[in-house]
Amino acid sequence: MKLHPSIHVFERGWLSSNNVLLLGRHDAAMIDSGYVAHKQQTLDLVRHALHGRRLDRLYTTHLHSDHCGGNAALQAHFGCDTYIPEPEAEKVRHWDEDALSFKATGQQCERFSIDGVISAGETLTLGDLEWQVLGAPGHHAHSVIFYCPSEKVLVSADALWQNGFGVIFPELEGDEGFAEAAATLDVIAGLDAKLVIPGHGAVFEDVDAALSRARRRLDFLSADPKRNAEYAVKVLLKFLLLERQSMPVAEVVPLFASIPLMQAIASRHLGMSTEQLAAWAIKQLVRACSARVENELLLNDG
Missing domain, CATH: 3.60.15.10 (Ribonuclease Z/Hydroxyacylglutathione hydrolase-like)
Structure with a gap:
């Protein structure tokens, strides 16, 4: 058509x-x-x-x-x-x-x-x-x-x-x-x-x-509404990575701490600290081949 x-x-x-x-x-x-x-x-x-x-x-x-x-x-x-x-x-x-x-x-x-x-x-x-x-x-x-x-x-x-x-x-x-x-x-x-x-x-x-x-x-x-929350975290981090293309791994935690919705998801939906959420999100993107870590940098991929 x-x-x-x-x-x-x-x-x-x-x-x-x-x-x-x-x-x-x-x-x-x-x-x-x-x-x-x-x-x-x-x-x-x-x-x-x-x-x-x-x-x-x-x-x-x-x-x-x-x-x-x-x-x-x-x-x-x-x-x-x-x-x-x-x-x-x-x-x-x-x-x-x-x-x-x-x-x-x-x-x-x-x-x-x-x-x-x-x-x-x-x-x-x-x-x-x-x-x-x-x-x-x-x-x-x-x-x-x-x-x-x-x-x-x-x-x-x-x-x-x-x-x-x-x-x-x-x-x-x-x-x-x-x-x-x-x-x-x-x-x-x-x-x-x-x-x-x-x-x-x-x-x-x-x-x-x-x-x-x-x-x-x-x-x-x-x-299981937790799945929607997890999906949102991965989408939000991928969006930020698409915009920047790369960021120091060490900056992901303070970045998450500066985003109100990430803080709400961490505490209200997933029961994680900001540090735990950042580590989890990075791992998920790397596992999905949507990002990679090289020389302490998180790089956009996929």
Whole structure:
């Protein structure tokens, strides 16, 4: 199944989310902007695809740094109107670093402004096609996804990948997340989607198979919430390593100590000290061939 000619997907690595550019006859919109460390690459990709046109609108599926880190750069260059899920609006307007996820996860995001909000139940015209905005809590409590009924295309963010989904962060913060993630998978199953543009990874067509894998993964995690916590630690360390490419092993403990979410996971979910958690996380990445240790340096791998 081919994408409609108005839909352009920039598949990125795991540090930056995929970007979806929607080119209409009279305007251009984009969904998600990647991580701040890749902002120049994001800008170059968009400028090349626009061929001198302006980016008019920018939409963010959820306020994680790998999905909104390029917002400020795109705003500065194009002056595009920017929209985020409605419950996050005041946090962004006041740039509340304690309420936003960036500080808690040890990640970066340049401050950006917003021009409006999006809410579940809305219908938007993007790339001359009608897209439904659907609520997709689970990975993030206020995430949204976009579905185009005429093309049977779903922009699923981190609610559904070809093999799983993003960390269920609300569970780590003391809120319900597993049930919401299951409900979101039910919503996706109720659509007639034939092609999915995920937040990470390649565009795929085997929607039913992906949903089955996601449900099995969710059952595995929810059966023992410790598994979700362990997964989060590995993901967060891998993200930091992707950004830095290398770091002294001795700096991992103080780095973990500076990240509020790591501290919460260590004490609340895993019953470990910061030192124990850092040692465990390094061992797990090395075992998975996602990192290696050489000359007292932790190096990105895989």
